[in-house]
Amino acid sequence: MSSFEVIGGKKLKGEIVPQGAKNEALQIISAVLLTDEKVTVRNIPDIIDVNLLIELLQEMNVKVERPQRDTCIFQADDVNVDYLLSETFQKKSGRLRGSVMLAGPMLARFKKAFIPKPGGDKIGRRRLDTHILSFQKLGAKFDYDTEDGFFHLEAPKLKGTFMLLDEPSVTGTANVVMAAVLAEGTTTIYNAACEPYIQQLCKMLNHMGANISGVGSNMLKIQGVEKLHGTEHHMLPDMIEIGSFIGLAAMTQSDIIIKNVNHENLGIIPEKFQQLGIKMNIENDDIHVPEQDLYEISTYLDGGTLTVYDHPWPGFTPDLLSIVLVVATQAKGSVLIHQKMFESRLFFVDKLIEMGARIILCDPHRAAVIGLERKFPLRGITMTSPDIRAGVSLLIAALSAEGKSVIQNIDQIDRGYQYIDTRLQQLGAEIRRV
Incomplete structure (x- = not known):
């Protein structure tokens, strides 16, 4: 069974084209x-x-x-x-x-x-x-x-x-x-x-x-x-991959241009990442995520803690909640992630906690994330990919972490993301398939 070896802490730069949906x-x-x-x-x-x-x-x-x-x-x-x-x-x-x-x-x-x-x-x-x-x-x-x-x-x-x-x-x-x-x-x-x-x-x-x-x-x-x-x-470009790349850019303090995103079919996805404080510019049909030292999670108008939850379209897709959760670990502020659809999709957070993230798993459907504000970088560990989206979330965490991480069972990631290692290498990521 294949694994990814990742040396984290590197800023990425360049253009990436999303795969078909x-x-x-x-x-x-x-x-x-x-x-x-x-x-x-x-x-x-x-x-x-x-x-x-x-x-x-x-x-x-x-x-x-x-x-x-x-x-x-x-x-x-x-x-x-x-x-x-x-x-x-x-x-x-x-x-x-x-x-x-x-x-x-x-x-x-x-x-x-x-x-x-x-x-x-x-x-x-x-x-x-x-x-x-x-x-x-x-x-x-x-x-x-x-x-x-x-x-x-x-x-x-x-x-x-x-x-x-x-x-x-x-x-x-x-x-x-x-x-x-x-x-x-x-x-x-x-x-x-x-x-x-x-x-x-x-x-x-x-x-x-x-x-x-x-x-x-x-x-x-x-x-x-x-x-x-x-x-x-x-076919359309894959909106889940586009969201993953937005999260990756923010988490690794990178400057990335996501090409040909078919912006009109992304719905509320860009707005949800902007609520996490992530800056992005729409240039023609590309999304430019500039390098950002720190991103701050929005609060509600009454000062309440932001909740990000999945909902049928045109609501927020459940496939990106894992990405939002991992990106929030280095933000300034707190957010409640509410995964309504699947009762086991948040169970990968134990690996993020082992990496140093501050997360409270309230129950199988809800997790509270207290951002580290980049004061304490995540640390590399050995972990296993439980599903496609959690696997990419752990990969994003590993790319931002200090030291070496090993992600096992990457067949799960390959089920949903094509040539992800070679495409990230072209942006400057240190990732190796073994």
Whole structure:
């Protein structure tokens, strides 16, 4: 298993280009199953999770050409549906949370699908209720097989209906949208997720011949069509990586320009980092984070301590709370981090405390951070990456710390960040993969 060896305390400088959006990629690549014509996707991140999904499609007999690492041409004109019952699919899909999004297009086009237990991060329970209940409302029947651990879904005919989602799940919304585009009649999805990733998926499906209205809102209306066609699609830059680089620049007192961020789709992310006192300039479509000796956390107008919490879009994404938490450790002031969605995502703070951070873990969902104001630098230690976002947070901490740190289990980081070590080396970071 690979590790990162990091010598911290170095200021970084230069330009960095964010990868394509991981969460968008998992939806878009699943959607190629909806047509037998060619679909070209560009700006694909070269990361473990995405490459694993592409491998799954290839093993289902989807033709894949990859003229460049960030571009794939898919054609699903000879799909082997029975592969989904194989032991190989069971093992691979169980490692990948995104494999659940194959169910919607499989149900729509091939009338059956199989969903494994969720894989991926160890950040808490990830339920499938929203997916299964939505498919049922469209007319699918399901059965859970205790022996193979799969949900077996069948739907001879999907029929449009009105549904109110019990939560604005991004993957749940994507799955039911992909199922509904080929269903008979009109489907209305209320309390739908409206993240830029969902907007991108809907735009791509409309280019393929779907009829989806309400894109960008929490109510989607989908008029089913008989067939979808091929298209070309360019993915957004990864907003989570952009936020990570903003935090990295502040924490390491670096001067970094983040290129081509597609600022209009970042929502409240820049504002949240500005609330931590981080200065940044928007230059064309780039974000310039200048070197800053000290950043001071804002308070509320009545003087109360700032709380940063996750919320469905256009609120703050839960994937950046780990980054905000680690950046706050060297700020002036205090902040309460409230992670509502996952009950295990804050458990990496014990490593930050071991590095010298002042953090009180109130419960599985809340952590109070008392900033060190750079009076006491973090110190390097040996630690393990528990999930993608915590892993990068620990990497940011290590890059700012005095001395040497070792981060183990970096496969978790590689699942979400492409070539992160070599890209940071180009900024001057002393990081080595061993």
